[in-house]
Amino acid sequence: MRVVGGACVPEARCEILVHVGEPAARVRLALSQSATVEPAPEEETSGLVALAATVHGPEARVVLEVFRDDVLVATRSVQLPVALATPWLDVEPRTTAAPVLRVHTLGDRPGLFVDAYQDGRWRHAAARASEDGPFALPYTLGPGLWRLQVRTDPFSSDRAAIRYVAVGAPDDGLAAIDEAGGEGRAPPGPDALRLAWAAASLEVGVHPLPTPTSGMDADRARLEKRQSRLRWAALIAIVLGLIVAVIVFLRQGLDAALEAQRVMDETGDPELSSARHRRRTLLSALAIVATVLLAFVGAAALIVARAHLLQ
Numbered sequence: 485m486r487v488v489g490g491a492c493v494p495e496a497r498c499e500i501l502v503h504v505g506e507p508a509a510r511v512r513l514a515l516s517q518s519a520t521v522e523p524a525p526e527e528e529t530s531g532l533v534a535l536a537a538t539v540h541g542p543e544a545r546v547v548l549e550v551f552r553d554d555v556l557v558a559t560r561s562v563q564l565p566v567a568l569a570t571p572w573l574d575v576e577p578r579t580t581a582a583p584v585l586r587v588h589t590l591g592d593r594p595g596l597f598v599d600a601y602q603d604g605r606w607r608h609a610a611a612r613a614s615e616d617g618p619f620a621l622p623y624t625l626g627p628g629l630w631r632l633q634v635r636t637d638p639f640s641s642d643r644a645a646i647r648y649v650a651v652g653a654p655d656d657g658l659a660a661i662d663e664a665g666g667e668g669r670a671p672p673g674p675d676a677l678r679l680a681w682a683a684a685s686l687e688v689g690v691h692p693l694p695t696p697t698s699g700m701d702a703d704r705a706r707l708e709k710r711q712s713r714l715r716w717a718a719l720i721a722i723v724l725g726l727i728v729a730v731i732v733f734l735r736q737g738l739d740a741a742l743e744a745q746r747v748m749d750e751t752g753d754p755e756l757s758s759a760r761h762r763r764r765t766l767l768s769a770l771a772i773v774a775t776v777l778l779a780f781v782g783a784a785a786l787i788v789a790r791a792h793l794l795q
Contacts (some may be wrong), residue, residue: 485548486684489573489646491565492539496572496588497522498564500535501681502548503671509557513537514547519564521546528552532673532681542566571596573634573645578679581625581651586618587634597638598622601631601691611638627651629660633690641690648683658682729780 485502492498512524513535522536550558572588600608610622635644650657654675666686670678
């Protein structure tokens with residue numbers, strides 16, 4: 485027993501495939517409070533049978549009844565898988581390049597996004613307004629096995645509905661499903677049911693959308709590189725300015741000290757013209773120059789620190 489699409493959707497038709505087996509029998513779903521069942525085929529078969537029900541909540545349990553010669557011979561209680569917040573999807577036929585899709589969504593969903601994958605690669609994508617009527621696939625599929633995912637979220641495929649389409653002969657589709665890791669050996673029955681049975685083994689899980697990309701990181705890296713160059717250029721300019729300032733102020737200080745010493749020598753006072761007084765005058769001039777330079781160094785350090793804090 486398999487559910488087409490992997491799970492039922494609340495308030496939407498859910499198709500359930502049953503392999504009866506030998507000896508032939510007639511199967512149906514008994515009436516249930518959690519699901520509304522549709523009439524089942526009246527003939528007995530040993531192959532595949534398609535049953536349908538509409539579930540009415542987050543959980544649904546149905547009872548499968550088996551009859552032979554109109555005599556109930558077996559029952560089986562089944563807990564149906566239910567997917568919440570997922571679109572209901574029907575694809576017919578499953579062997580053409582342009583199948584017709586029917587989609588039903590709960591709530592106000594303004595748009596649908598239809599993605600097609602082949603060999604695990606995202607090949608096609610299309611968007612359209614949400615509507616209840618059938619519509620043709622917006623693009624044409626090439627030969628081979630395709631995975632269709634229909635979603636309502638433009639940024640995530642976590643709640644996508646899934647169906648497989650095998651463009652070409654049904655037997656080729658079964659072989660492609662087997663190569664893709666599914667169960668390509670299907671019980672006897674109509675070709676459409678055999679393909680749906682085999683595809684149901686793959687209609688679980690979703691292919692996630694690619695990781696979003698943005699140029700912001702590259703722009704930020706280029707900006708940081710440019711700012712780094714500007715900071716280094718400013719630092720070099722400040723260092724060169726300090727060197728020039730040291731030379732200029734040191735020269736002016738030495739000239740001022742020599743001029744002051746010359747004036748003191750002209751006074752004729754031996755104390756003012758002594759070597760000790762000359763050293764003291766020179767040290768005073770150097771102290772003034774050093775104070776000015778320290779002020780420049782402190783201002784430069786504040787500028788560099790502020791630039792780093794503003795990164």
